[in-house]
Amino acid sequence: xxxxxxxxxxxxxxxxxxxxxxxxxxxxxxxxxxxxxxxxxxxxxxxxxxxxxxxxxxxxxxxxxxxxxxxxxxxxxxxxxxxxxxxxxxxxxxxxxxxxxxxxxxxxxxxxxxxxxxxxxxxxxxxxxxxxxxxxxxxxxxxxxxxxxxxxxxxxxxxxxxxxxxxxxxxxxxxxxxxxxxxxxxxxxxxxxxxxxxxxxxxxxxxxxxxxxxxxxxxxxxxxxxxxxxxxxxxxxxxxxxxxxxxxxxxxxxxxxxxxxxxxxxxxxxxxxxxxxxxxxxxxxxxxxxxxxxxxxxxxxxxxxxxxxxxxxxxxxxxxxxxxxxxxxxxxxxxxxxxxxxxxxxxxxxxxxxxxxxxxxxxxxxxxxxxxxxxxxxxxxxxxxxxxxxxxxxxxxxxxx
Ligand code: SF4
Numbered sequence: 001x002x003x004x005x006x007x008x009x010x011x012x013x014x015x016x017x018x019x020x021x022x023x024x025x026x027x028x029x030x031x032x033x034x035x036x037x038x039x040x041x042x043x044x045x046x047x048x049x050x051x052x053x054x055x056x057x058x059x060x061x062x063x064x065x066x067x068x069x070x071x072x073x074x075x076x077x078x079x080x081x082x083x084x085x086x087x088x089x090x091x092x093x094x095x096x097x098x099x100x101x102x103x104x105x106x107x108x109x110x111x112x113x114x115x116x117x118x119x120x121x122x123x124x125x126x127x128x129x130x131x132x133x134x135x136x137x138x139x140x141x142x143x144x145x146x147x148x149x150x151x152x153x154x155x156x157x158x159x160x161x162x163x164x165x166x167x168x169x170x171x172x173x174x175x176x177x178x179x180x181x182x183x184x185x186x187x188x189x190x191x192x193x194x195x196x197x198x199x200x201x202x203x204x205x206x207x208x209x210x211x212x213x214x215x216x217x218x219x220x221x222x223x224x225x226x227x228x229x230x231x232x233x234x235x236x237x238x239x240x241x242x243x244x245x246x247x248x249x250x251x252x253x254x255x256x257x258x259x260x261x262x263x264x265x266x267x268x269x270x271x272x273x274x275x276x277x278x279x280x281x282x283x284x285x286x287x288x289x290x291x292x293x294x295x296x297x298x299x300x301x302x303x304x305x306x307x308x309x310x311x312x313x314x315x316x317x318x319x320x321x322x323x324x325x326x327x328x329x330x331x332x333x334x335x336x337x338x339x340x341x342x343x344x345x346x347x348x349x350x351x352x353x354x355x356x357x358x359x360x361x362x363x364x365x366x367x368x369x370x371x372x373x374x375x376x377x378x379x380x381x382x383x384x385x386x387x388x389x390x391x392x393x394x395x396x397x398x399x400x401x
Contacts, residue, residue: 041079042293045274047112049224050174050197052142054112054275056268057293058082058228059286061279062089063096071283072100076107078290084200084228084277085136086116086147087128094135101137108138114200116147116178120154122162129171143198143226144172150181150323150337152189160195174198180231181321181337183207187216191223200277202321203229205266205304206311221272229267230277233260234311235318235348244310251306261292265299266307279349316385319344326378326388333366334373336388339395346398359399371396 044053059075062068063085072083085093094115101108115136117128125146132141144166146155155177163175174197179186183201190196199220207213220227252262267276280286299307311318319340326336339359346355359367375389382388 042290043079045271046226047143047174047274048198048220048226050226052112052174052226054082054226054228055080055293056275057264057289058084058114058275058277059280060084060230060277061281062093063100064092064094065096065281068096068281069100069103071280071286072097073104074283075280075286075290076110078286080286080290081110082112082114082228082275082277084114086118086145087132088116088118088147092135094132098135098137112142113138114143114145115141116145118147120146120159122158125159125162126166129166133171140170141172143174143176145175145198145200146177148181149177149179149186152186152193155193155196160193163195174226176200176225178230180341181323183321184210184212184216185324187220187225190225191216191219194223196223196225198226198228200228200230202231203227203267203273204232204234205263205307206234206315206318207320208267208270209308217270217272226274227272228275228277229273232267232276232278233263233348235314235344244306244313248306248310251303255297255303257292257295257297258288261288261295262299262303262307264289264292265295265297266304268293269299269304316387318384319386320384322383325381325383326375329377329381330373330375332369332373334370334375334392335362335366336375336378336392338362339370339392340386342399343391343395356399356401359395360401367396367400 042055042057044055046052047054057080059072059080059082063072075083083097085097087094097113113136115132117125119125119128129141129144133139144163146159149155163172166172167175176196176198177186177190178200180202183203187199187201190199203213203217208217217227249259252259257265264276264278267273278285278289280289319337321337321341323337327334330336339362342355342359345351345358371389371393373392375392379386379388
């Protein structure tokens with residue numbers, strides 16, 4: 001592609017993304033911007049044995065914001081053609097996609113579209129699938145997930161029959177689930193089922209090196225299941241109050257990456273992962289992530305080691321979602337893993353609305369006793385050493401409305 005033809009000439013790159021507001025990140029990204037001059041669109045990888053190729057960066061987030069119509073167009077032009085939403089996402093996310101397809105009818109066939117159902121029963125799933133199709137103004141969804149599975153028993157022979165029927169009716173092409181809790185077990189069990197096409201799971205530089213996660217990912221790849229990583233930031237921004245944190249940020253800045261870009265690269269360096277789903281609510285984050293996807297520089301062994309050192313030093317600030325361990329130690333219902341995730345939305349992603357909306361969906365009878373339960377045994381067994389009782393109190397105080 002000639003320099004004239006490419007969308008990624010540096011001038012256009014800066015002009016399109018609004019350089020005036022980007023002073024703070026252009027400098028460390030200069031290397032990536034130069035790479036972008038040569039590249040055209042985000043690369044793709046095969047998605048399991050489905051036969052589909054998906055962009056290695058997937059557009060996640062809330063789409064029903066007026067300015068996001070422009071963002072969706074730009075994402076598509078840059079090759080971010082795998083889009084992720086869910087029936088339950090607030091602010092009418094699916095309606096934003098529907099609006100986009102109404103204005104750009106040719107766009108649908110260029111995209112790999114995911115949506116999700118909170119329901120588990122066949123009737124509920126049918127109702128939600130039809131609502132998603134209606135909201136997004138499309139006849140089909142490429143990959144349909146059961147949302148937030150924490151135990152594979154949530155999927156049974158009725159689920160399998162439902163998926164086959166929806167495929168036969170042309171309403172979905174592929175079927176699977178997303179998981180934020182007990183991911184390793186869910187992946188291993190899914191590989192044994194034989195009818196799961198794709199999974200989106202929490203996966204990042206903190207989790208990807210454990211023996212359990214490696215085994216689970218290997219099993220899925222062997223079974224031909226396409227894998228999408230989410231929550232790849234592993235809890236948010238690097239804070240700068242330890243030697244390793246300072247070293248980490250300084251090291252990547254010298255190489256031309258931000259720490260966030262390095263965390264994406266760490267995941268992409270595993271070819272078993274087809275794509276990373278990233279919430280990209282504005283053009284700055286989209287540009288930064290696209291630049292990282294286009295750049296071919298690999299993280300060195302030293303970079304990965306430092307990331308692991310940082311993960312170890314900050315382990316007590318990150319919940320790994322192993323709720324089988326802690327929730328069974330508490331007498332009474334306690335959605336510890338979910339509450340930890342909502343706190344992360346608030347404290348690390350600065351998305352108070354999402355955090356509060358999610359927290360207040362927990363049934364009131366569970367919320368009422370959340371801070372009265374005895375978490376001492378759960379804290380003793382928590383592999384991350386999290387102060388669970390204190391965090392439950394923090395969540396209730398900050399997020400309950
Ligand atoms: S609180 Fe601890 S035991 Fe519970 S899910 Fe999080 S890391 Fe695992």
